[in-house]
Amino acid sequence: MNNSLAVTHRPTTFDTIAGQQHWIEALKTRVLKNKLPPVFILAGPSGTGKTTTGLVLAKSLVCLTREDNKYNPCNNCAGCRSVDNSSGANYMYLDGSGTDLANTIRENLRLMVSTAPVAGARFKVCLIDEFQAFSAAAKSTLLTLFEDVNTRSVIICTTTDPEKIHEALRDRSYEISFRPLTIEEQLNSIYTSNVLLSNYEEEMHQLAKASKGSLRKLWALVDRCDGDFSQSTIDLVIGKGSKQSRLDFINYCLTGKPKMASAVWENWEAQGLNLDNVSQEILEDMIELADETKPQMFKYIRLLSATLVNRPELFKIMALSLYNG
Numbered sequence: 001m002n003n004s005l006a007v008t009h010r011p012t013t014f015d016t017i018a019g020q021q022h023w024i025e026a027l028k029t030r031v032l033k034n035k036l037p038p039v040f041i042l043a044g045p046s047g048t049g050k051t052t053t054g055l056v057l058a059k060s061l062v063c064l065t066r067e068d069n070k071y072n073p074c075n076n077c078a079g080c081r082s083v084d085n086s087s088g089a090n091y092m093y094l095d096g097s098g099t100d101l102a103n104t105i106r107e108n109l110r111l112m113v114s115t116a117p118v119a120g121a122r123f124k125v126c127l128i129d130e131f132q133a134f135s136a137a138a139k140s141t142l143l144t145l146f147e148d149v150n151t152r153s154v155i156i157c158t159t160t161d162p163e164k165i166h167e168a169l170r171d172r173s174y175e176i177s178f179r180p181l182t183i184e185e186q187l188n189s190i191y192t193s194n195v196l197l198s199n200y201e202e203e204m205h206q207l208a209k210a211s212k213g214s215l216r217k218l219w220a221l222v223d224r225c226d227g228d229f230s231q232s233t234i235d236l237v238i239g240k241g242s243k244q245s246r247l248d249f250i251n252y253c254l255t256g257k258p259k260m261a262s263a264v265w266e267n268w269e270a271q272g273l274n275l276d277n278v279s280q281e282i283l284e285d286m287i288e289l290a291d292e293t294k295p296q297m298f299k300y301i302r303l304l305s306a307t308l309v310n311r312p313e314l315f316k317i318m319a320l321s322l323y324n325g
């Protein structure tokens with residue numbers, strides 16, 4: 001249920017997709033001109049809009065009522081609904097992480113990409129989600145199927161790892177690289193979906209920062225708050241510890257009380273907090289504390305930031321040694 005809010009608020013038009021503006025504009029133009037490559041590869045980290053974009057693109061191509069001068073799908077006709085239902089005469093959905101590409105699926109896919117669309121649709125579309133998760137055998141089968149794609153069929157592959165897609169396929173495809181979303185793009189998107197969230201600007205900013213560019217992660221964090229956006233809940237959901245506990249930790253480290261500092265750290269561990277996030281926050285607290293009256297602090301910040309990349313254990317050891325360092 002973790003993704004429920006992300007799914008409920010999934011954009012259904014090109015105009016509401018968060019970020020990736022350059023690529024979204026390029027896709028709109030291609031849809032308007034009916035100029036589609038046989039294969040699209042939508043590549044990038046999780047939660048950056050690959051599947052959402054793939055679904056909107058698929059709908060715009062199988063939509064039965066879209067006018068020639070519009071790029072957005074109607075989201076209402078039988079074609080659009082077939083995308084919502086993951087199956088129809090002109091649409092097929094495959095999830096690389098959930099299928100072994102059995103013979104029947106392979107045959108359906110072959111028919112889908114090698115025959116002309118029906119019922120007045122512009123294209124037939126196959127959306128292959130999480131392409132990287134297919135076995136090597138399945139990938140080479142797909143490669144042979146893709147060799148004779150009908151001119152009115154389009155295959156859309158999403159992947160977190162384009163390097164795992166066969167080079168021959170990448171050569172023939174139109175590849176789009178999705179990047180992590182900025183905090184502003186994420187906030188715009190969630191406020192558009194639910195205007196009430198904009199009443200908690202500071203809290204949403206903290207959640208967006210912790211989601212590291214993934215809109216799906218941000219929605220999951222909002223979901224976990226369950227309507228309670230108090231600072232203590234935000235701290236718990238993000239897993240960064242309370243501000244006071246972090247300041248205590250810093251103080252114990254700087255005044256040579258490693259046992260007390262360790263106790264604070266162990267308490268965070270016991271609470272199941274994300275120690276990467278905690279370390280990051282400690283560093284930011286120190287940046288806040290640093291000024292010309294505490295020049296030593298800058299040295300400590302430099303020392304600690306070098307250990308920050310996914311090494312919370314090392315961070316802890318370095319922090320405990322600050323008093324002597």
Ligand SMILES: [Zn+2]
Pocket residue numbers: 062063064065066073074075076077078079080081
């Ligand atoms: Zn439609």
